[in-house]
Amino acid sequence: MEYRVLGKTGLKVSAIGIGTVSLGVDYGIEAPGGFGAPGEKDAIDLLKGCACEGINVFDTAPAYGRAEELLGKALGNTADVVVMTKVSIPRVGEARLRGRALNEAVTRSIDGSLKRLKRERIEVVQVHNATTDVIDEEEMLSAIESEIEKGKLLFAGASVYTVEEAYRAAAAFDTVQAAYSMLDQRMSEVFLKNERAGIIVRSAFLKGALTEKSRWLPPELSALGRAAEGIREALGVSWDEMPEAALRFCLSNERVSVVLAGVRTAEELKSALKACRRGKFDGNTLGMLNGMALKDEKLLNPVNWPIR
Numbered sequence: 001m002e003y004r005v006l007g008k009t010g011l012k013v014s015a016i017g018i019g020t021v022s023l024g025v026d027y028g029i030e031a032p033g034g035f036g037a038p039g040e041k042d043a044i045d046l047l048k049g050c051a052c053e054g055i056n057v058f059d060t061a062p063a064y065g066r067a068e069e070l071l072g073k074a075l076g077n078t079a080d081v082v083v084m085t086k087v088s089i090p091r092v093g094e095a096r097l098r099g100r101a102l103n104e105a106v107t108r109s110i111d112g113s114l115k116r117l118k119r120e121r122i123e124v125v126q127v128h129n130a131t132t133d134v135i136d137e138e139e140m141l142s143a144i145e146s147e148i149e150k151g152k153l154l155f156a157g158a159s160v161y162t163v164e165e166a167y168r169a170a171a172a173f174d175t176v177q178a179a180y181s182m183l184d185q186r187m188s189e190v191f192l193k194n195e196r197a198g199i200i201v202r203s204a205f206l207k208g209a210l211t212e213k214s215r216w217l218p219p220e221l222s223a224l225g226r227a228a229e230g231i232r233e234a235l236g237v238s239w240d241e242m243p244e245a246a247l248r249f250c251l252s253n254e255r256v257s258v259v260l261a262g263v264r265t266a267e268e269l270k271s272a273l274k275a276c277r278r279g280k281f282d283g284n285t286l287g288m289l290n291g292m293a294l295k296d297e298k299l300l301n302p303v304n305w306p307i308r
Helices: 040-052 067-075 099-117 132-137 139-149 163-172 188-193 212-216 219-235 239-251 266-278 283-290
Strands: 003-005 012-014 016-019 057-059 082-088 122-128 153-159 175-179 198-202 258-261
Touching: 012 016, 016 266, 040 067, 040 266, 057 258, 067 082, 067 099, 082 099, 099 122, 099 139, 122 139, 122 175, 132 139, 132 163, 139 153, 153 163, 153 198, 163 175, 163 188, 212 219, 212 239, 219 239, 219 283, 239 258, 239 266, 258 266
Parallel strands: 016 057, 016 258, 057 082, 082 122, 122 153, 153 175, 175 198, 198 258
Antiparallel strands: 003 012
């Protein structure tokens, strides 16, 4: 297993981490035999297997169904594990909470995560879907920092969607989590210019579009499917090999600290580990892939997709 440093935090993290959303909820493209969260025992066994293989980063969130609970049952207070969870921006209706109400909501969220994760301390807590106004106002960051002072966690991070959010989060937080893949390279410039925050990559498979599940994309996303097929043909790989290629692309960016793989089976874990062993793409391959990225927000942001 390759290990990297998570920005200025100094944490030593496995280059491949585990994203747990697909363990806690039914997530992604609904393909025959390849959709739906695994059962509790299978999920727990898989998480334990990941740790045994040297993977020490596990990313989760209260919004991911049972994911925190499963991670707690699997690893709990296991030493040398870097657990990253999230806290949503507290709201009442459309209005954001402020002041004392905000601080209390953040405390409740973190305390709930600690209980479900069966941990005495969480390494990184990230603002879930942080927006530019939330980042700039610093109130959420201050609320999380108060929990750091209490010893409940070590570092504050932000999970973002847009390039502008990523730029601002990188200047304010210890870590930034953003989508990045062969099809979605919009964050490349942010990663290049960042000199402080640890970079966590999610959506390396673009919610399944860079796997064989691409063949089951709805008609509204046919352009996305064609782009994925074009990459597969250019690389000369099978659909079974595409997840490995998707991870290798992300691992090839030296500014990235950890790439989250949303594995839900032992076979998917094997593919992720193989990608790590094979390492980076050569310069010519990366140059080719850099020219095959899309820029259409409607295609690249799964929030806009007509599926769950």
